Amino acid sequence: MEWIQPSLLWGLLGIAVPILIHLWNGKRGKVIAWAATAWLNPKEAQSSRSIRLEQRLLLLLRVLLWMAIVSLLAGLFWRGLESTKTAQIVHLVFPQEQLSSEFRFELEQASQKGETVFWLTEDLPAYAEGRIPEPKFEPKKLQNYFDQIDRKVDSIHIYAQGTQLEFTQAAYWLPKFPQFHLAEIEVSPSDDYVFDLDSTEFLGFDKEGVLRKMNGEIQSKRKLKSIIPFYFYPMESEKMANLKAALKAIEEVYGLTFAERDSIAATFLFSENLRPIASNKFLFITGNQFNTLNDQSFTLSYSGTLTWEELLKKGILPERILDPMIRHLAGAQQELKISKNQLSEKFYRIPQNQQAKLANTHELLLVLIVILLGLERFLSFRKNL
Known part of the structure; x- marks a missing residue:
């Protein structure tokens, strides 16, 4: 059991109001003897006991009514009610006919199991085979599409080709860590850009678009030198040492x-x-700034999502440098294939304390309030109180 707005529970102090009113109305009056007192029916005293009982019952109802109203406003989340609900599974499909x-x-x-299937584009339209929705998918808005997903979802499946042009940002946030379904598509061109390493080895892209060391004759249309020049603007010595270690790796x-x-x-x-x-x-930004990725710059770390400390702890700094570097050298429009492991490193689960939790007892509390109010x-009205 959790409270969404626990500060509103201070409203329970209002219970003192009906209690004080009850005590005030129940004050004993001063007994005055008069001549006909002895002739009163003794049953009158018995009826007064029933009156006091009904007054106490009325007091209890008013206290419970006030507690129910405060609980409704504070938002009561009962975990036991969640366990009885059917799991909510969402499938997100990139709007591509191949997928x-x-x-x-x-x-x-x-769809037959009752699971939700959406096209991954603006407003998350319902999936329909062969009907590509409008407007078309925009990679820069991918996080905006993810933000439209219900935070109470239990499982997320993403269907994509698995290229860097689809996932251009460095990090994405979802309520649950997604399961990826990548298409078996050959990405081309696969041999237009290679790096000469020595007389027998070269670094290039295989038929799946993955960067690998390969042997054999080079029949590429364009050869790139394996020596890559770089420059550090003034920065902290420790951060510079981390960058040099990543380049060395x-x-x-x-x-x-x-x-x-x-x-x-x-x-x-x-x-x-x-x-x-x-x-x-090409500029690599090392400060904790807002994420940016374009043809000429890339933010390695940024506050609120992937900080520099988390980048070093996970050991992914070399890969984060290499990916945009290869994109720049090979051409910004090269569709480089990325593996499931590389793709999973881009996704993070939204922390529970940042997810907007909704109370699941509103309906029960409203019914209880109506019953208590009626009683x-x-x-x-019966006792004119």
């Missing part, structure tokens, strides 16, 4: 080479704040 066709069976099964895993240059010669710049840069450069009015 509708590939996951047709799964989506039909979900990328070198060890992927075989790329980073070289520190001045701000003019460097392609990638690291700064704690957003600043103007040339059109051929209280009946006794009041």
Whole structure:
């Protein structure tokens, strides 16, 4: 049992009002003897006892009525009532014909089970096979689409192709951690951009769009140098050391080479704040600012969602640097495939204390208030109190 607005429980102090009124009305008067007192019917004394009993019952009803009203305003959440409800499962489908066709069976099964299926776009329209809704999906508004989901949902399923163009932001927030269903689609072009590592190895994208080390002859239309110049604007020494360690990890895993240059010669710049840069450069923002992702900048950490401390604790700084870096070098429109593990790192569950919990006892309390009010009015009119 929880209270949504516990501060309103101070209203229970109002119970003292009907109690004080009852005590005031029940004050004994001064007994005055008169000549005919001895001739009074003794049953009159007995009826006075029943009157006092009804007055006490009326007092109890008024106290209970006041408690019910305060409970209604404070919002009572009873967990026992939630356990009897049917699980609410939501399926979110990116508005693409390929997904509708590939996951047709799964989506039909979900609909038959009474589960909710939406197109993942503005206003979350109901899913209908082969009917792509309008307006079209906009990646920059993806978090806005997620915000329209009921906070009391029990399970979320997301159907997508699994490319970086679909999930452009660094982090997304949902009431529950989602289950991903990614289409088996070959992303192209897969060999237009490669990095020369040595005479036998090169770094490029496979047919699924995943960045890998590969061997063999390079038949790419365009070769990119494996030496990547970077520059650090003035920042905290500890943060700079963390960034250098992340670049070193990328070198060890992927075989790329980073070289520190001045701000003019460097392609990638690291700064704690957003600043103007040339059109051929890319800026990584290290300060805890509002998330930004475009063709020329990317926020590594930002307050309220993924702070710098959480970034280091989870050990995902190298990957967060590499993804937008490859996007910039390979071309902003390259549809890079991302795995389920990479995708899951972008999603976070909204903390329980930030979810708007709704009281689930309103109906019961309203019925109780009506019953108590009816009984209280009946006794009041009967005794003219």
